[in-house]
Structure formats: structure tokens, C-alpha cells
Amino acid sequence: MTLVYFLLAITFLVFVHELGHFLAARSCGVRVLSFSIGFGPALASVQWRGTEYRLAMIPLGGYVKMLGESSEQHADPTESFAAQSPLRRAWISLAGPLANLVLAWLLFAALVWQQPEQVSAKIDTPEPSSWAHSRGLESGDRVMAVGNTTIQTWRDLEMALRVAGNEPLQLHFEKQGMLEFDRKDGTAPLIQAPEGDLLNPRALGLRPMVVDLFIGQVVAQSPAEAAGLQAGDRLLSVNTQPIRDAKLLIDLIRRSADQSLVFELERDGQALQLAVRPVADGEAGRQPARIGASLHPRFDTVQMPRDWLNLVASASIQTWHVTELTVSSLWRMLTGELSFRQLGGPLSIADQAGQSAQRGAGAYLGFLAVLSIGLFVLNMIPLPMLDGGHLVYCAIEILRGRALSEALRLRLQQLGLTAILALTMIALWNDFSRFF
Structure with missing residues (x-):
């Protein structure tokens, strides 16, 4: 069933992404020649209103092919992608990643509405010889804040620790109704993530109660x-x-x-x-x-308010935190602060899909939301062949008053393809190392 949950997740998220491009293109009057979920030979296809809708053999992606994207096409300027203004082309490129971001927000909102009970920030008996044990923490103590970030749920704690990166942190706890630092003398020694890794509650000996x-x-x-x-x-x-x-x-x-x-x-x-x-x-x-x-x-759980204001706020905060974590993790990999071993490929994603599905519909929807944000961030990387690269092209054209030459664009695309292939190989190697 793991494979089924993985394929459902990828197919759904790719569909939403490409639907964003498709609707944006249509809103600009651009003719869409094909809307494909997957790559390679078509398993099924249908022609409707001038567009071929196809489900292809390799489900790890998709595309929307528009009139005027290829130089060999003789396009009607009014329906051609290439003939659109830079702002319109930027909108079409942005709409795919934006659709993934909006989807993530909607999924988080649905979870907040359907699951007002969240795992609380109360801790269980700390692991022996752990940081938490050495600080005298006990079962029932509650994490109140990480640095300046207020903590209400266990998910808040996980996000606050991960987003912090290698920055030194202070944790604040509530013990028997009294607010304390993580040491009784109140000096609260700083904690940091292990070099090349992310900080998480379990690494500190903290477990939900x-x-x-x-x-x-x-x-x-x-x-x-x-x-x-x-x-x-x-x-x-x-x-x-x-x-x-x-x-x-x-x-x-x-x-x-x-x-x-x-x-x-x-x-x-x-x-x-x-x-x-x-x-x-x-x-x-x-x-x-x-x-x-x-x-x-x-x-142990905490009851969150079930109203529209809390729904909007909670979904927005979760979307922001996951996006911030994803961007910061990627940046830290590029700067050497975080090991590339954290990068996962299809096998890691499939494993997470299966595990989340076993924990229930809520966990699976949460996994979809996080993965959808991952697709948003990935596609916004300013590399040629990705949506972020197209946005950079449009910005340069607006600033210069003319587009880059075809020769330069070709060279940049080759560099972008090399970078994408390198990241793909690293992710596949990490998968191979984890599972074989």
C-alpha cells in the first residue's frame, strides 16, 4: 500500500501544480496544447477544446505545453505564450507553485477544523542520559517557549527547533504551574543542533506525554x-x-x-x-x-479554539513555519551548515507517505501539505528549467527592456539541468543508503 499512497500523493500534487499553470495560461488567453500528469508515453489521453489531457507512464512530474513555447511553432500572437508580456509570463510561471502553496494552506486549515485537539507540549519522562534528564525535567512538565517563540502544541515545538538551525536557543518550561528556564537557577544554558543536522525534541530527550x-x-x-x-x-x-x-x-x-x-x-x-x-x-x-x-x-492533548479567526491564523502560521523550515534547510545545505544526507528522494517520500497513511487520514493530509510546500519551494529555486528560473528571466527582461539571447538562455539551461541532475543523484544516493 505504500506505493499506492505515494502515487496518489504525487499524482494529486502534480495535478494541482499543473492546474495552476493551466488556469493562469487560460486567463491570459494562451492556448494550452497539452496537460500531462507524468512523463513518457501516454497511458490514457483525451482531446477536448483544443487541449490534449494525458496520463503518462512515469508519474514523477507533469507539464503544461503551451502554444509558442517552442521556436519551431508558428503561433498566433494572440494565443502564444512567447508573445505575452513579461508580467503575464511571470504570472503563468508563478501560478503552478502558488497553487501548491494555496493547497497546503487549505489542507492545514482542514486539519485545524477537523482536529481541534492537538498533541500538547507536555513532556513524558525524559530519556536517561539526555539533555532533558540532565536538566531535571520530569513527566508532566510543559514547554512554554523556544527562544521568543510561544509553544502551544508539540508541532509548534518541532517546528521552532527545526527552524532555529544552528542558532543557540533557550527553552522555557512550566513545572508545577511555575514558569522556569531550562535550569532551576534561571541561567538557561544555550543549546545547539549537532553539526550538519537538524535539532528535534527527541535529540534532547523530549517526548510527548x-x-x-x-x-x-x-x-x-x-x-x-x-x-x-x-x-x-x-x-x-x-x-x-x-x-x-x-x-x-x-x-x-x-x-x-x-x-x-x-x-x-x-x-x-x-x-x-x-x-x-x-x-x-x-x-x-x-x-x-x-x-x-x-x-x-x-x-496528552490541548483543545484549540474552533473558530474562523483561529483557523485562518493557525493554517497561516503552519504554512509559514513549514515554508520557512524548507527554505532554511535548503539554504543550509547549500552553505554547508546542514548535511546533504537530509535530502530525500522518491523512496524516502514513499516511505513517509506509507507511514503517515498508517497513522490515519489526518497524518496523511499533513504529509500532503508538507510535500506540497516542498514542491512550491523546489519550483521557486531560480534555476533555468524550473518556474523560479522563468521568473528570473521575466524580471531580467523587465529591467533590461529586452529578453536574454537564445544562446545565453541555452547555456543557462544546460547549467540548470546539471544542477538539477546533481541534486537528483544526491537524493537517489541517500535513498539507496537508507533502504539498501
Whole structure:
């Protein structure tokens, strides 16, 4: 299913992008010869009102072909892309990326409206030997601010840390109703991201606070199924010890091969106890023991206001933060502050699509919003062959009063193609290194 979710995401986002170009071209009176989702031979096509609409074999992109884009075309000046003013051509080029940005805003707005409950910024017990543990933080403490940025949700925290880059930061916490710095003496030592990497909560030992733990998918013919565990069971305790930390439970299971563990559960409002015996795969039980069931935590949440003002503000803030993060990450890669290992290709995107879909419709829509912003930023890079490059051409033409020569444009396109191929090869190599 991962491939299906990946293809759905790419096809939908490419369609929106090309639809932006298409509608802008039509609004300027430019004739569109073809509207293609994908490259290569057509799998299906239809001709309607002078435009060929096609679905092509390679779904990693698309294009809108307009009259007058090629020098060999004999175009009617009133319907030709080349005959349009620089401002009109700039509008047509900008409309594709802009459509992706608007789509991301709409997706974030839909999530805010449909999911007013967001994971709060309360933390769970910090990882041992972590930065958070060394600062004396405890389960239930809440992150109030990162530098000057107010934090309300866990997503706010993730974004604030990532956007910060290598800038030193101070974190502010609420402990038992009192606002404190990240040290009791209030001096708040600065923290920084590891060189070439992004700062994130887990790297600091911060995890969202878990309030309940549920049984997720149960594997057929597994110890969990044999014991009678079902998806949706709420876990109360194991061997009479209260459990709400998935990591602790997994560690316990791995150490308990062929030992009976008593799970106390709640199902349909009724308490029950089931004995589960983990098994170890592999020769002589060398592999960690398992029970064949996934675990789904329920995190502490905060209720966000459900009104139009909050919807517009929240969607706009999320769109801005993701865009800022994407742009800053790309810039830091180019300047050497961030490793190019962070760059992902089709396999990484497919993996994220599959993982987000497994977490539910909301997570998948959030993934689509982030990926749509990624397409916006990518296409706005001022390289020939990208929309950003066309915008630069239009700006130069407006400033100079005439367009660049065909020979110079050809050389610039070759340089742009080289840069795009280099980035593509890096992304593919990173994918290969991660998954093979």
C-alpha cells in the first residue's frame, strides 16, 4: 500500500501544480496544447477544446505545453505564450507553485477544523542520559517557549527547533504551574543542533506525554492473537505494574522469551487479564522476543479554539513555519551548515507517505501539505528549467527592456539541468543508503 499512497500523493500534487499553470495560461488567453500528469508515453489521453489531457507512464512530474513555447511553432500572437508580456509570463510561471502553496494552506486549515485537539507540549519522562534528564525535567512538565517563540502544541515545538538551525536557543518550561528556564537557577544554558543536522525534541530527550497505551494491529498466528489480544484494547498494567511507556513495554517483552506476562486490559468498559508468552525468532532464540502486536499511544492533548479567526491564523502560521523550515534547510545545505544526507528522494517520500497513511487520514493530509510546500519551494529555486528560473528571466527582461539571447538562455539551461541532475543523484544516493 505504500506505493499506492505515494502515487496518489504525487499524482494529486502534480495535478494541482499543473492546474495552476493551466488556469493562469487560460486567463491570459494562451492556448494550452497539452496537460500531462507524468512523463513518457501516454497511458490514457483525451482531446477536448483544443487541449490534449494525458496520463503518462512515469508519474514523477507533469507539464503544461503551451502554444509558442517552442521556436519551431508558428503561433498566433494572440494565443502564444512567447508573445505575452513579461508580467503575464511571470504570472503563468508563478501560478503552478502558488497553487501548491494555496493547497497546503487549505489542507492545514482542514486539519485545524477537523482536529481541534492537538498533541500538547507536555513532556513524558525524559530519556536517561539526555539533555532533558540532565536538566531535571520530569513527566508532566510543559514547554512554554523556544527562544521568543510561544509553544502551544508539540508541532509548534518541532517546528521552532527545526527552524532555529544552528542558532543557540533557550527553552522555557512550566513545572508545577511555575514558569522556569531550562535550569532551576534561571541561567538557561544555550543549546545547539549537532553539526550538519537538524535539532528535534527527541535529540534532547523530549517526548510527548503519553496518557494511554492501546493495542494496535495484531499479527495472525502470533502469541498476541493466541492470548486473545484485540486491536483497541487499552493497556492498564503488565504483571501488576502500570504501563504507559511503549518503549519500556517493548524492552520488557524482548527480555521475556517463553515467560508468561499478565496483561491487564480494558475492553468495551470491562477489565480483563490475559497471559501472553513472547517468543524469540531465529536460531536458538537469538532474536529479541516479540508478541506480534503493535502499540498505539494516546498523547496528552490541548483543545484549540474552533473558530474562523483561529483557523485562518493557525493554517497561516503552519504554512509559514513549514515554508520557512524548507527554505532554511535548503539554504543550509547549500552553505554547508546542514548535511546533504537530509535530502530525500522518491523512496524516502514513499516511505513517509506509507507511514503517515498508517497513522490515519489526518497524518496523511499533513504529509500532503508538507510535500506540497516542498514542491512550491523546489519550483521557486531560480534555476533555468524550473518556474523560479522563468521568473528570473521575466524580471531580467523587465529591467533590461529586452529578453536574454537564445544562446545565453541555452547555456543557462544546460547549467540548470546539471544542477538539477546533481541534486537528483544526491537524493537517489541517500535513498539507496537508507533502504539498501
